[in-house]
Amino acid sequence: MRYWKKLAHRDQESRITEALKANIDYQHTISLGIPASKLDPQVFYEHAAFLKEAPLLRAYVQNPNHIGCHTMGESETFFKGTQALEREVIELLSVDVLKAEVGHCDGYIAAGGTEANIEAVWIYRNYFMEEYSASLSEIALLSSADTHYSVYKASNLLQLKSYSVPVIDDSRMLNELELDATIKIAIENGAKYFIVIANMGTTMFGSVDDPNLYVTYLNQNNVAFKIHIDGAFGGFIYPISFPDNPVNFQNPDISSVTLDAHKMLQAPYGTGVFLVRKGMMKYVCTPEARYVNGMDITLSGSRSGTNAIAVWMILFTYGPYGWFEKINKLLYRTSWLCKQLDKMQITYYRNPEMNIVTIRAKHVPAAVAQKYMMVPDTHVGEPNWYKIVLMDHVEIEHLEAALAEFTA
Numbered sequence: 001m002r003y004w005k006k007l008a009h010r011d012q013e014s015r016i017t018e019a020l021k022a023n024i025d026y027q028h029t030i031s032l033g034i035p036a037s038k039l040d041p042q043v044f045y046e047h048a049a050f051l052k053e054a055p056l057l058r059a060y061v062q063n064p065n066h067i068g069c070h071t072m073g074e075s076e077t078f079f080k081g082t083q084a085l086e087r088e089v090i091e092l093l094s095v096d097v098l099k100a101e102v103g104h105c106d107g108y109i110a111a112g113g114t115e116a117n118i119e120a121v122w123i124y125r126n127y128f129m130e131e132y133s134a135s136l137s138e139i140a141l142l143s144s145a146d147t148h149y150s151v152y153k154a155s156n157l158l159q160l161k162s163y164s165v166p167v168i169d170d171s172r173m174l175n176e177l178e179l180d181a182t183i184k185i186a187i188e189n190g191a192k193y194f195i196v197i198a199n200m201g202t203t204m205f206g207s208v209d210d211p212n213l214y215v216t217y218l219n220q221n222n223v224a225f226k227i228h229i230d231g232a233f234g235g236f237i238y239p240i241s242f243p244d245n246p247v248n249f250q251n252p253d254i255s256s257v258t259l260d261a262h263k264m265l266q267a268p269y270g271t272g273v274f275l276v277r278k279g280m281m282k283y284v285c286t287p288e289a290r291y292v293n294g295m296d297i298t299l300s301g302s303r304s305g306t307n308a309i310a311v312w313m314i315l316f317t318y319g320p321y322g323w324f325e326k327i328n329k330l331l332y333r334t335s336w337l338c339k340q341l342d343k344m345q346i347t348y349y350r351n352p353e354m355n356i357v358t359i360r361a362k363h364v365p366a367a368v369a370q371k372y373m374m375v376p377d378t379h380v381g382e383p384n385w386y387k388i389v390l391m392d393h394v395e396i397e398h399l400e401a402a403l404a405e406f407t408a
């Protein structure tokens with residue numbers, strides 16, 4: 001690990017205090033033009049004693065705005081202290097978790113996985129339009145049938161036709177024959193350029209696509225493409241549980257990755273992470289954003305700098321070994337559950353490196369699924385699957401209680 005380590009609370013506290021000091025101090029500086037201030041002191045009392053010990057809450061009160069992207073070009077100077085912490089998070093995740101070369105990636109803390117996925121599609125759509133003079137109808141969006149629906153939002157917003165590749169029912173792997181056929185259909189429909197969203201942990205199954213399958217079939221069909229990885233769920237577990245995986249920046253065909261700190265990392269909502277190889281963010285620059293210092297190249301405008309600090313704190317509280325241990329506890333519980341299901345001859349899907357178990361609906365009476373708040377694959381009609389996600393709060397005792405009510 002180059003950057004990721006464990007930091008004691010007092011070291012975190014002093015780093016965050018220094019960062020906040022380097023941001024604008026509305027109280028002691030005359031700042032006439034910024035349409036912002038700290039949180040309303042009538043409502044959020046800033047002298048509460050407990051704030052002294054709580055750097056994150058102090059950051060909330062100061063309310064830094066991280067508008068823009070801080071890994072390239074210029075940024076608003078008012079919040080330069082805490083922007084540096086965000087930069088650290090982006091570099092740490094790119095290099096230590098996703099194996100990029102040092103200084104090779106840009107990125108920012110987005111509202112969530114949805115925004116990060118849309119940002120990726122927006123970048124590649126504009127890239128093909130600018131670099132290849134592609135028309136909208138020549139750009140296709142390609143992903144598996146298990147892909148998160150944010151891809152369809154991107155397709156709708158960015159006016160790109162999307163193509164869904166069927167997966168094999170038991171293994172949830174891309175069906176290779178269908179992948180080739182889908183690419184050929186898109187080409188027949190006029191597509192010359194492909195934007196791929198490959199999964200590192202699908203929402204319903206935790207299944208992981210092999211990005212090299214997309215590479216093989218797109219190359220065989222002689223079309224240009226860009227690959228984005230949606231690791232919104234799996235990004236903070238799969239690269240740790242399976243470090244030799246092919247889904248990272250060492251793979252030259254992978255251009256960008258979504259991670260969601262507000263899922264596995266248990267960060268506050270509003271902590272999606274978008275990571276992309278340098279040189280790509282410029283394709284979504286909005287030159288009309290003249291009042292913002294630096295380029296506006298993110299989908300959201302104003303965004304909370306405190307969210308970036310929260311991610312920074314979680315990463316440095318655990319350090320890589322602490323995080324590895326936490327992940328392994330969850331994987332242990334997942335394996336325990338699978339063992340019980342095997343004994344009971346209950347059929348399910350599980351990626352061995354992930355903490356999701358998706359059980360065939362025939363084993364789970366609807367009332368039982370509801371009682372234990374299992375999530376179905378569909379709320380429209382009869383579900384085929386129910387999932388159990390082994391998050392931090394899901395304990396073996398809870399699983400035991402549910403198992404007693406499943407039917408073989």
Ligand SMILES: Cc1ncc(COP(=O)(O)O)c(C=O)c1O
Pocket residue numbers: 111112113114115117148150201202203230231232233260272
């Ligand atoms: C794989 C995947 N991608 C994207 C998203 C969207 O994330 P968010 O809800 O943070 O926008 C989710 C959410 O469940 C997801 O599981």
